[in-house]
Structures are given as structure tokens and as C-alpha cells.
Amino acid sequence: MNLQREYVDIQDVVFDEKTAVQGHVLHLCRQELADLVQDRCFARVEIDVAKPGENCRIMSIGDVVQPMVRLDDEEATFPGVVGAMRQAGNGRTLCLRGVVVSEVVEVLLNLGNFMDFTGPATQFSEFSGMIHVTIDAFPAQDVSKDDYLHALTVASKKAAKYLAQAAKDCQPDQVETFTLERENLEGLPRVAYLCNAFSHAPLTDFTLYGDSMQTSLPTIVHPNEFLDGAMLDRDYGQLINADPSYYWQNQPIILELYRRHGVDLNFVGVVLSNTPHTVTDKQRNAMIATGLIHRVLKADGVMITKEGGGHPQVDVQMDVELLEGKYGIATTLVLCEFLSPNNGSYEQVLFTTEYANAMVSTGCVEPLTVGPVEKVIGSNTIPFYPGFGKPGPIDAKAGFIHRNRSVRGSLGQLGGSYFTTRKF
Amino acid sequence: MAQKLRAVHYINQFFAQLGGEDSASVGIQVRQGPVGPGLGLQKALGDRAEIVATIICGDNYIAEKLDEVVPQVLQEIKSCAPDLFFAGPAFNAGRYGVACGALCAAVKKELGIPAVTAMYQENPGVELYRSDLFILKAGDNARTMAQETQKMADFAFKLRENQVQGFPEEEGFYERGWMKLTRSDKLASQRGVDMLLAKLQHRPFQTEIPLPHRDEVPRPAPVKDLRHTTVAFATDGGLYPAGNPDKMPPANSTTFHAYSMDGQDTLKKEDYTIIHNGFDKTFLLQDPNRIVPLDAMRTLEKEGKVRMYPEFLSTTGLTTNVVNSQKIGKSMAQYCREHNIDAVVLTST
Amino acid sequence: MIVKELERAGIPTVQYCNMTPVAESIGVNRICPSTSIKYPFGAPDLPPEEEKAARVKMLERALDCLTE
Numbered sequence: 001m002n003l004q005r006e007y008v009d010i011q012d013v014v015f016d017e018k019t020a021v022q023g024h025v026l027h028l029c030r031q032e033l034a035d036l037v038q039d040r041c042f043a044r045v046e047i048d049v050a051k052p053g054e055n056c057r058i059m060s061i062g063d064v065v066q067p068m069v070r071l072d073d074e075e076a077t078f079p080g081v082v083g084a085m086r087q088a089g090n091g092r093t094l095c096l097r098g099v100v101v102s103e104v105v106e107v108l109l110n111l112g113n114f115m116d117f118t119g120p121a122t123q124f125s126e127f128s129g130m131i132h133v134t135i136d137a138f139p140a141q142d143v144s145k146d147d148y149l150h151a152l153t154v155a156s157k158k159a160a161k162y163l164a165q166a167a168k169d170c171q172p173d174q175v176e177t178f179t180l181e182r183e184n185l186e187g188l189p190r191v192a193y194l195c196n197a198f199s200h201a202p203l204t205d206f207t208l209y210g211d212s213m214q215t216s217l218p219t220i221v222h223p224n225e226f227l228d229g230a231m232l233d234r235d236y237g238q239l240i241n242a243d244p245s246y247y248w249q250n251q252p253i254i255l256e257l258y259r260r261h262g263v264d265l266n267f268v269g270v271v272l273s274n275t276p277h278t279v280t281d282k283q284r285n286a287m288i289a290t291g292l293i294h295r296v297l298k299a300d301g302v303m304i305t306k307e308g309g310g311h312p313q314v315d316v317q318m319d320v321e322l323l324e325g326k327y328g329i330a331t332t333l334v335l336c337e338f339l340s341p342n343n344g345s346y347e348q349v350l351f352t353t354e355y356a357n358a359m360v361s362t363g364c365v366e367p368l369t370v371g372p373v374e375k376v377i378g379s380n381t382i383p384f385y386p387g388f389g390k391p392g393p394i395d396a397k398a399g400f401i402h403r404n405r406s407v408r409g410s411l412g413q414l415g416g417s418y419f420t421t422r423k424f
Numbered sequence: 425m426a427q428k429l430r431a432v433h434y435i436n437q438f439f440a441q442l443g444g445e446d447s448a449s450v451g452i453q454v455r456q457g458p459v460g461p462g463l464g465l466q467k468a469l470g471d472r473a474e475i476v477a478t479i480i481c482g483d484n485y486i487a488e489k490l491d492e493v494v495p496q497v498l499q500e501i502k503s504c505a506p507d508l509f510f511a512g513p514a515f516n517a518g519r520y521g522v523a524c525g526a527l528c529a530a531v532k533k534e535l536g537i538p539a540v541t542a543m544y545q546e547n548p549g550v551e552l553y554r555s556d557l558f559i560l561k562a563g564d565n566a567r568t569m570a571q572e573t574q575k576m577a578d579f580a581f582k583l584r585e586n587q588v589q590g591f592p593e594e595e596g597f598y599e600r601g602w603m604k605l606t607r608s609d610k611l612a613s614q615r616g617v618d619m620l621l622a623k624l625q626h627r628p629f630q631t632e633i634p635l636p637h638r639d640e641v642p643r644p645a646p647v648k649d650l651r652h653t654t655v656a657f658a659t660d661g662g663l664y665p666a667g668n669p670d671k672m673p674p675a676n677s678t679t680f681h682a683y684s685m686d687g688q689d690t691l692k693k694e695d696y697t698i699i700h701n702g703f704d705k706t707f708l709l710q711d712p713n714r715i716v717p718l719d720a721m722r723t724l725e726k727e728g729k730v731r732m733y734p735e736f737l738s739t740t741g742l743t744t745n746v747v748n749s750q751k752i753g754k755s756m757a758q759y760c761r762e763h764n765i766d767a768v769v770l771t772s773t
Numbered sequence: 774m775i776v777k778e779l780e781r782a783g784i785p786t787v788q789y790c791n792m793t794p795v796a797e798s799i800g801v802n803r804i805c806p807s808t809s810i811k812y813p814f815g816a817p818d819l820p821p822e823e824e825k826a827a828r829v830k831m832l833e834r835a836l837d838c839l840t841e
Contacts, residue, residue, distance in 0.1 A: 110701050189624050252613035277810050301624040314794045332620035334612050344601045346636050347746045352798045358623050359633040360616040364603045386673035415613030420632055422591050424604035641777050643802040644785040647839040707812040714815030720828040753778025760784050767839050771813045772790035
């Protein structure tokens with residue numbers, strides 16, 4: 001498997017009559033894009049753009065997707081979601097950098113995210129430094145919330161592919177090649193990645209080639225499949241606990257392991273597992289996943305991440321106890337300390353296995369006050385979070401108090417966070 | 425020339441040179457200007473502030489009736505209209521440390537001015553008050569008095585200018601007890617792989633997240649005979665009467681409420697709701713007996729197998745912090761004692 | 774956490790929950806595993822009468838924990 005990602009950097013987005021990338025500017029025909037993503041579940045779709053530094057806020061932001069198209073097999077871009085069911089991870093794929101597609105969710109969700117382009121919220125997310133092409137879709141009459149969200153999650157992938165296609169004739173600014181086949185790997189420590197995804201119900205899940213993994217057992221996947229759009233976010237039930245698609249397309253652990261492959265480690269592969277909601281299912285998954293890591297990947301050490309909230313920490317505890325306790329394999333966990341800010345330093349995790357002695361934090365929750373803005377994209381609002389600010393409706397334009405974690409893409413559990421914590 | 429700030433200093437009977445243990449029961453005394461170690465503190469403050477009053481109290485007098493005496497001392501402090509408050513340093517004197525902590529906490533809360541104290545790490549005042557205020561590290565005896573008073577003076581001005589930026593090791597205070605967000609120049613993914621390689625290669629590494637301490641609680645004596653036991657149901661799944669009359673939050677609850685099931689044989693779905701953001705509520709909304717099993721309990725009651733307390737206790741246990749969980753638990757325990765509840769079945773989702 | 778406070782007051786308490794490893798981690802003394810997070814005392818796949826009978830059995834199990 002050999003994936004060549006070609007990057008075209010976009011520095012500005014302007015509306016135009018035809019969609020094309022010229023120089024490093026994306027010219028966007030709004031109507032064509034709106035027509036492309038229109039669905040019977042939408043009354044209408046509004047396309048807009050938000051740029052870094054603008055006095056602008058996106059409210060109730062859903063998935064964030066990197067524009068991407070598989071150059072050797074365009075039809076199979078985002079396989080299983082908008083593309084044909086063909087294997088990803090091999091061949092040439094074009095990605096736009098500096099611009100992303102963002103969904104604006106016009107139904108009320110339990111936990112909401114937002115995005116600012118100026119002010120104190122920007123430090124928490126890489127996305128505030130990117131241009132967002134927003135798909136603001138309004139539900140049609142009598143359409144169920146689920147049908148609307150199913151249509152929205154597809155709309156953003158269609159849009160992501162469409163934008164990338166506009167750069168097909170451009171000279172890439174950078175090319176990166178991803179392959180596990182390499183010389184001189186002997187003697188390097190064998191490192192695997194155990195990726196615990198969260199799929200509990202349709203639309204509160206993550207998809208692998210469009211499949212929810214809700215009932216699937218752990219499986220070995222190739223790291224290139226992440227980097228080529230086979231793994232995508234579809235979680236609207238607990239947005240803040242799920243990394244958006246951008247971080248699956250640019251999986252931080254996988255990129256880091258690839259960076260060091262052949263340098264100071266031998267990246268032997270990835271096991272992908274769901275974190276189910278019963279103890280028996282968790283035990284089964286941990287047993288199978290760790291068995292694959294030990295017997296098939298023959299790893300010496302494992303990086304472990306999880307998505308979701310509290311109970312996936314139980315899966316992680318089981319993984320660690322088996323890997324370290326049974327197989328003698330070293331583990332390091334990446335976790336977000338979301339039980340803060342009011343919990344003590346020693347109450348940040350829900351487990352006490354002595355083997356979990358190597359944990360990296362992606363940051364902790366702190367209150368965040370954001371001020372008024374001139375422009376708001378999205379007519380919806382997000383619920384206030386109990387314990388942060390006064391109870392009551394949130395006024396997107398006037399500013400409000402929320403959590404740093406409610407900024408889309410902040411403190412990501414997949415490891416794409418510059419934040420950490422210290423005992424205070 | 426800037427106005428000199430007004431400071432008040434609290435010391436115990438020993439440092440006021442009124443005597444040792446024999447004078448530990450002296451009541452509250454107020455003197456003008458600095459007294460005893462206050463002289464050194466005044467020197468450390470220099471021109472920045474003036475100690476306008478020193479409040480003295482016997483360690484026993486205050487420690488025995490903390491709830492009564494602290495407000496009385498606070499009144500004296502208030503009447504001096506201070507900009508800064510200092511207590512101690514208490515070194516390793518336990519009652520003194522507790523008094524200093526309690527007074528600083530009260531001053532911080534009521535007056536909102538910088539309130540500074542210092543004590544030795546084993547002083548019980550540290551554990552009790554470290555999360556309420558900054559407590560500076562100090563030695564275990566008065567040999568280091570001059571250094572401690574200098575540190576206290578300087579820290580007070582840092583507090584006043586909101587300049588306490590650093591972490592415990594840098595600023596010289598005891599860990600407040602929580603994690604604070606800080607930025608690294610490396611992504612978590614990179615730090616993670618660095619840490620894994622260090623662990624694999626037996627090189628030293630430092631975990632970023634500490635593991636919890638386990639708090640052992642003795643197992644309460646088992647119920648001898650269920651037939652003569654009054655069992656109450658409790659839940660943290662957020663089951664409340666329809667319309668959520670007590671306006672319980674969907675996360676971070678700080679209280680519980682008791683709801684009557686008198687005269688009911690089953691929990692009807694129209695009468696109840698679930699306020700909780702952490703799980704799929706569909707099944708419980710269809711039939712609340714799935715979380716508080718009233719219908720099953722009535723069956724067992726009729727068969728004489730057990731007695732049921734006619735109310736269920738409910739709260740929402742989602743990201744509720746430990747301190748609040750303990751508070752809720754303690755108040756539930758008290759409720760049980762007051763209402764002669766012998767045992768509890770607590771359902772969590 | 775709530776259970777620990779009840780236990781600390783000497784009240785025999787059973788925590789009826791799904792994520793038993795979490796309760797074990799914090800040292801709860803009496804833990805009784807439930808069927809699911811979504812329906813602790815439930816069996817929604819069964820017809821109502823059978824579900825209620827199943828619930829009585831689950832409850833008996835939980836109550837028995839109190840006597841141990």
C-alpha cells in the first residue's frame with residue numbers, strides 16, 4: 001500500500017461564477033455547490049465562508065472535513081459514504097490545505113460546538129486558522145432529525161470532494177508519501193496503535209467505509225486508510241467527545257508514527273476497535289484487540305487513544321491490563337481530562353490500574369468567555385453547559401460563557417492538541 | 425506618591441509574647457501597628473504598605489470554636505478597612521495553621537482582598553485550606569521567620585496585581601489540588617510517542633496525568649433480614665417528575681431530591697422524565713421502572729419479602745465533580761438517617 | 774462517590790450499575806452488575822409481562838447483595 005498525498009495550499013476563498021483554483025485562491029460558485037449538496041431533507045442550503053481573523057462565529061458546527069479527492073479513482077472518494085466501495089490508502093490523493101468544509105447543524109443537539117475566528121476561543125482550535133466553507137442546511141418540513149443529519153453528513157463529504165476537484169490541474173505545493181515498506185527496520189522497537197473509536201447508535205458514531213462499527217469486532221486496518229478518507233466522524237450525539245473527520249483524515253497518532261517510521265521505531269500497524277456499552281462486550285473487544293496486537297502485529301509497544309466520554313476509559317483500562325499485564329507490552333495512553341475543572345488532580349481518570357503509568361493529556365476543561373461578534377453563521381444555538389455561566393439560552397451574537405472544550409476541534413482525544421496540564 | 429496600603433496581621437498568643445500553652449485560651453485582642461513577627465513583616469512590606477493593626481488570639485480559643493470566633497475576628501478585620509491581610513506564618517503549629525487558613529479563607533470570601541499565610545507542609549491547615557487559597561510553603565520553625573515574612577509580603581502584591589502566573593514549584597505555594605491547562609510546543613501525539621519510546625527503552629519519563637488515590641471505606645454490616653429492612657431507592661440517572669419541577673440540571677448536579685411514590689404501584693411514563701446528557705434515555709422514558717423498579721418492588725413488598733421507603737432519591741450524576749458527589753452523598757446519608765432508611769439500592773446508568 | 778458516602782455513614786448500599794470496573798476502581802463495597810446502561814432494571818426485548826417478571830428477579834439479586 002503506497003499513498004501519495006498531494007497538497008495544494010489555499011490562501012483565500014472568493015465567490016465567483018465558476019469554481020476553480022487559481023494561484024492559491026479558491027474561486028467558489030456558491031450556487032453550484034448548493035445545488036450539489038441539496039437534498040430532499042433540506043428546505044434550503046446556504047453557502048458561506050468564514051476566514052481567520054474575521055469578526056465571525058459559526059454556531060452549532062457539525063463535522064469539519066478536509067477537501068480531498070482520490071486522483072486515481074475519483075469515484076471512490078470517501079468510500080462507502082459518497083464514494084464507491086473500493087479500498088482507500090493506495091495511489092494519489094489530492095488534499096487542499098488551509099480550507100475546510102464545515103457543517104452548520106440547524107437542529108438542536110444535546111451538546112453543541114462553536115467556532116470563532118477572533119478572540120479567546122481561537123487558541124483552542126487549529127480550525128480558527130483555516131478558511132471554512134460552511135454548509136448551512138435547513139431541515140425541510142416534516143423531516144425527522146435523523147434523516148436531516150444523515151443528509152448533512154453526506155453533504156459535507158460531497159462538498160469536500162467537489163472543492164478538491166477544483167484543484168486537480170494545480171501544481172501541488174507539497175507531496176507526502178506514506179508506505180510501511182521500508183529498509184532498515186530491524187532492531188527498531190515495534191510500535192502499534194490501538195484506536196478505540198466510539199460508535200453507539202447511528203449518528204452517534206464513527207464510520208469505517210461508511211459502516212458504523214456499532215456491532216463490529218476489532219479489526220486490523222492499514223494506517224493509509226485513515227489518511228485517505230475511509231474513516232470519518234458521524235457523531236452528532238456527543239459532538240464534543242468526537243473528533244471531526246479532519247482529524248481522522250489527518251490522524252495525529254498515525255502521522256506521528258509514520259514520521260518516525262524507520263527513524264526511531266518500526267510502525268507495525270493499527271487495530272481499530274469500538275468501545276461498546278456493556279462490560280461483556282468491552283471485555284470481548286479488549287481481548288480480541290490486544291490479541292491481534294500481540295500475535296499478529298507482534299508489537300513491543302502500543303499507543304492507545306479513545307473517543308467518547310467516561311465509559312470508554314473502562315475499555316482503555318482493560319486494554320492496558322491485558323497488554324501490560326498479560327503480554328508484557330508497553331503502553332502509553334492519550335486522554336483528555338474532561339472531569340476537570342472541579343475535580344482534583346488525582347480524580348481525572350476513572351480507573352486505577354497500576355499499569356496506566358504513562359499518560360499524555362490533551363488538556364483539561366476550563367470555562368471560556370467569548371465576546372460579541374458582528375457576524376454569526378448559523379441560526380441555531382447550542383445549549384448552555386451546566387456549571388458554566390448562567391442557565392438559559394445562549395445568545396450567539398452577544399457572547400456567552402461555555403467550556404473551552406465546546407470549541408470545535410479543541411483538546412482532541414486523537415492527540416492533535418498542543419495543550420496539556422500541570423498540577424496546580 | 426501612591427497611597428500606602430493598609431494591612432492587618434493575625435498572630436497567636438505565642439508570637440504575641442503573651443505566653444505559650446498556658447495562654448492558649450486568651451480571647452481576641454486588637455493592637456495598633458505591628459507586633460512580634462509583624463515587625464519583620466512591616467520591614468518586608470517597606471513603603472508599600474502599613475500594618476495598621478495586629479489581631480491576636482489564643483490558639484485554643486479560636487480552634488475550639490472556629491465557626492464562632494472566625495466571624496468575630498473577621499469583624500475586627502473589617503473595621504480596619506484593610507487592603508491586605510496576613511496570618512502567621514504558622515510553621516508547624518497545627519491549631520495556629522488551621523486558624524490562619526480559616527481566617528484567610530473568610531477574608532478572601534468576604535472582603536475579596538489578598539489574604540496570605542504560610543506554614544509547614546505537615547501543618548493540618550495545608551490539607552484543609554489549600555484548595556480555598558494560596559498557602560505559601562514555609563519551614564517548620566521560626567528560624568526562617570525573616571524569609572517567610574518577606575515571601576508573604578511579596579506574594580500579597582502579586583495577588584493584588586493578579587500576577588500569580590506560575591505553578592506551585594515556581595511560585596512557592598502548596599498544590600491547590602487541580603489540573604490547570606497549559607500549552608506545550610509539542611502535539612499530544614508527539615509527546616505520547618516520546619513517552620512510549622522512553623517507557624519501552626527503560627528511560628525515565630513523567631506521566632502527565634496522575635492516577636487516582638483509592639479511598640477505602642469499611643464495608644457496612646450486611647442486612648440481616650430484608651423482611652424487616654426499609655430499603656430506599658436512589659439513582660444518579662436523573663429521574664425526575666415530568667416537567668422537572670426542581671429544575672435539576674442535565675449534568676454537574678450539586679443536590680438531590682426525594683420524590684414520593686406513595687399510592688403508586690408502578691412509575692407511569694407520563695409522570696416522569698430523565699434529565700441527563702450522558703446516555704440514550706429512550707428506554708427509560710418508555711418505562712421509568714427500568715431505573716427505579718417500583719413495580720417489581722411492590723410485588724416483593726406484597727409477598728412480605730422487604731419493606732420499601734416510599735420515596736426515591738434522585739440526582740444527575742454526569743461529570744459531577746468529586747467534591748459535589750461527596751456533598752450529595754453526605755446529604756443523602758443524613759436524609760436516610762433522619763427518615764429511618766436502613767439500606768439503599770442506588771441505580772447508576 | 775455517592776455510594777462511598779452512604780457506606781461511610783454505615784448504611785449498607787448496593788450500587789446497581791453497568792460499568793462495574795469503575796465502581797471497583799473507586800472501592801465501592803457492594804456492586805451488582807446491571808443489564809445495560811440504557812435500561813438497568815429492564816429487558817426491553819421481552820414482552821411487558823415477562824419484562825416485569827425479569828425485573829423482579831433483577832431486583833431480588835440486587836437486594837440479596839445487601840445481605841452479603
